[in-house]
Amino acid sequence: MKKSRCAASVAALVAGLAFAGAANSQTIEFWTQHYADKLNWNAAIAELIEDFEAESGIQVNHEVVPWSAAFQTWLTVARGGAHPDCADMYWLHSFSAIGGDQYGPMPINEYRDEFPTLEQDFYSGALRDVIWQEDFYGIPWRGDIRAMIYRTDVAAEVGIAGPPETWDEIIEYAKKMTKRDENGNIERWGFAFGSASNVVSWLLPYYWQAGGEMMTEDGKTATIDNDAMRAALSFMRDLIWEHEVVNEDSMEQGFDALPLFVNGKIGIIGSAHQAWGVRLDREYPEIDGTWAMARSAMGPDNRSSFSGAGYIGVLRGSENAKECVEWMKFLSRDENMLRLSKASGAVGTKPAVMGSDFWSDRPWKVIVGQALEDAHTSQHPAPAWSSIATPKPGAVLFDLMYDTIILQKDMDAAIAKAQERMQAELTR
Amino acid sequence: MNEKNIFCYIMVAPALIITMLLGIYPMFASMFISFRTYDLLNVQERGSHWVGLRNYYTVFADERFVQTVIQTILFTVLAVGISVAMGLFLAQIINARFRGLAVLRTLILVPWFVPPAIASVIWIWLLNTDLSPINSLLRDMGWTTRNIRFLTDSSTWGPISIPMLAIVAVRVWNGLPFIIIFLLAGLQSVPKDYYEAAEIDGANIVQKFIHVTLPMLKPVLLILLALLFMGGIGHFEMNFIMTGGGPRNLTNVMAVYAYNQGFLFFKFDQAAAASGVILMMSSVICVFYMWAQSRDNLR
Secondary structure, eight states: OHHHHHHHHHHHHHHHHHHHHHHHHTEEEEEEEOOSSHHHHHHHHHHHHHHHHHHHOOEEEEEEEOHHHHHHHHHHHHTTOOOOSEEEEOOHHHHHHHHTTTSSEEOOGGGGGGSTTHHHHSOHHHHTTSEETTEEOEEEEEEEEEEEEEEHHHHHHTTOOSOOOBHHHHHHHHHHHOEEOTTSOEEEEEEEEESSSOTHHHHHHHHHHTTOOSBOTTSOSBOOSSHHHHHHHHHHHHHHHTSOOSOTTTTSTTOOHHHHHHTTOEEEEEEEETHHHHHHHHHOGGGTTSEEEEOOOBOSSOOOEEEEEEEEEEETTOSOHHHHHHHHHHHTSHHHHHHHHHHHOOBOSSHHHHTSGGGGSSHHHHHHHHHGGGEEEOOOSOTTHHHHTOSSTTSHHHHHHIIIIISOOOHHHHHHHHHHHHHHHHTO | OOHHHHHHHHHHHHHHHHHIIIIIHHHHHHHHHHTBOOBTTTHHHHOOOBOTTHHHHHHHHSHHHHHHHHHHHHHHHHHHHHHHHHHHHHHHHHHSOOTTHHHHHHHHHGGGGSOHHHHHHHHHHHTOTTTOHHHHHHHHTTSOSSOOOTTTOOOEETTEEHHHHHHHHHHHHHHHHHHHHHHHHHHHTSOHHHHHHHHHTTOOHHHHIIIIIHHHHHHHHHHHHHHHHHHHHTOOHHHHHHTTTOSTTTTOOHHHHHHIIIIITOBHHHHHHHHHHHHHHHHHHHHHHHHHHHHHHHO
16 A cells, blocks of 8 residues: 555656646746836736737746846857847847857747748848848847937027938037037037947948948948048038037047936937937926927938847757747737837837837827838948947947047048958958 | 864865855966967857967057056056055044044945945046036136036046046045055054153154054055055956046056957957956065065064
């Protein structure tokens, strides 16, 4: 009797463990950064997870990676550190190169057919951010489009009816908006290049607007020694030193355009995150009606706007790739992408999302939709791009900007040197 | 080995293991990498191989790094020198007995409660050219008419600049309480008889400080200076957060340089070489300290 009871207990234990193991294989670890309001973001993901679990039976454990630790986290993951099964990621090219075929983002070509209408459903520019060396890595879920933002009250004060439409008008309007006290202390800057803390991202739209491209399409040859770069850098330099409408310290760490704009100390920002619309609506309702967004001004060649993106992909080492793909399929539905877009404030990567009521219920959102037509991806097909575009001294583009715009060094020599350094980075 | 020894080893073991794992091992691993290629963008593909001192040549060929080494020394000397001088002065004051001593002690110790990263963020705002309340105050008092660009002015006097002095001031502000506590402990161990004897000999307050206080504080000062110089050579967070090394690399220090090489440019080999230089400089201070201490012991 005792023996049979013991055997039954062991059998029950083994069955229990087996069941637990099976149940465990239906649980995926999913990491995201946080967007907009953290509580809202967590709640939105929790709701999506609940719906997905009810539908598929697959459990999702969600963890948030703070933006302040995101880069180090993904770098560690790409070097073999602890990783989730799937995650909200960025900089696919760099992290793929760092991880090689062992760690980091995992190509999911075998699941490509699970997304049969990918090309029709998503913006083509967004899809460029999930394909690297012809491998398919996931679904793009958020866009970061930048447009011009300006203070309408300041414009009215100086007799301007609308936003600047061209580079020349930027100079003209910014001069009118710039205001100093009797001692020469600035009370209001007419213009700021961008809202991002990454100052290198300020240069890109002006360079593109002048007709330039950073590198060839294969990512192997640097293409910055040209007239477009001279035009962009000259325009930025002159705004500071000749027209005196941009803060000469704006390239230094600690410069934050948001409080200055909110307090009316900046008239126009050339390239502002679309997420500022969400933030200004939510955090600064008192200045509603005193600001507006506008499409980027026309440069010598076009009116390109900076566009970034994030994607949801699978990590190498995951044993739950199939379950992750199910999760990604669920998230990529129009209604779920809209829920993500609403929670994050990030523009959608599908026309169906951007055509929704949510993206047309405020004037600035309509402009964001228009700015998508001017979108130029900031992703470049080179693993070293993040190193080249790092906004720190020692990085190729930062040094080029600092030398020419702030220190006003010889432009031809600085560009030639940057071209050489960038080429060396691309062939690292 | 007797029971007492075994007990001692058991008590020390956790700290020793943690130090070995989190201190000694990474230090040797970093030194090892500094003699090899280790480019994060291609190490999976090309691997890592021995290159001897090439990484050290590369970082020293970078004029930014040389500038950074000089500035690190300057930052350390200024911050340590000013902190210790002020610490000696303030420690004497709070070692005395007077009404309001408790309040003064609390006020002096307050900056210690602020972590350096938080202190940096607070001071970024306080020193912001356009928003600084310090600038407003200076203008209201009529002392200046133009805003001072505390963290962004790139004019220099030799290697010294306003942003460098601003960061030194914040480092002193944040580090001073630790120094005062250290020196206060030393001061309170000086026998009062020595001061009474000096008074009988007719010594004034300065003479008492030079001939009694300083010699008696020498062991404490030696430890304190060694700690501060070693900490100063490897200092990171305030320079990283407040200016990132700018403007024009004028506030860059070796630890920030090493961080940027590794985590922004993915050149872990050069980051390890820069860190190796920090380690060697700290080691020199450490060896000097040990030599000075052993010389004192021999006497």
